Amino acid sequence: MKKIVKALAGVVFGLSLAGPAHADLKLGVAAEPYPPFTSKDASGKWVGWEIDLMTALCADIGEKCAVEEVAWDGIIPALQAKKFDAIMASMSITEKRKATISFSDMYYIGLPTVIGAKGADKDISPEHLKGKNLGVQASTIHAAYAAKYFEPKGVAIKTYGKQDEVNADLAAGRLDYVLADGVSLDDFLNSDQGGCCEVKAAVPYDAEILGVGVGFGLRKEDTALQAKLNKGIADLAANGTFDKISDKWKLTGKLKLPGSK
DSSP, rough: HHHHHHHHHHHHHHHHHHHHOSSSSSEESSSSBBBTTTTOOSSOEEESSHHHHHHHHHHTTOOEEEEEEGGGGGHHHHHHSSSEEEEEOOBBBBHHTTTTOEEEOOOOOOEEEEEEESOOOOOOOOOTTTTTTEEEEESSSSHHHIIIIIIIGTOEEESSSSSSHHHHHTTTOOOEEEEEEEEHHHHHTTSSGGGGGGEEEEOOOOOOHHOOOOOOOOOOTTHHHHHHHHHHHHHHHTHHHHHHHHHHHOOTTTTTTTTTT
């Protein structure tokens, strides 16, 4: 219990104390906001479910950690260039990515979901959406899914550099639908801007494209770090920290977590 309290207390100030020059472990985060997992508050401090998990995990494995932000579409090259030690940016574990990098065990699984204007048709089958446009963030599993299932059926796919840009175009009426992680879309739908829209449905799951959950991305040679991160994930699953952080961010029951059935 003391370990849990200590780890969660570190969420308040742990990352700010661990500047890159003194960090044992640098963790790459996508610079683009991705609430409720990672984003910056009004003071410029990183906050979110994933940031709290990062702080708790680093305390558990005895590492001083720091955030290194980089554009999402360059995050794997930056890892390979050794600008930081591991990716922690809601990156799904897929076979395609495993050809280039390795991963830790998963630390959550979310459901890709389609949203659109309130009151509109809830049939999101690719055939039914022919002639409509669907927004996705570039270089994501959602973009790959849209390219495989929706584009061949005549759905116009529009890609964006940042998820908040996708959401903004939906709110402005420039998109018919958006495909992204259901939890991140919940955050948008609960905002003033997202009042326009609603969940239509989760898409049928394709593990080959969507992967087997989210994990730390690692260079293939960093097997010792991989083992250390896996131990931290297992520890936090066993001592209830995942559940505490999910309760804080009101995500209980919305994510599949390590150790859950």
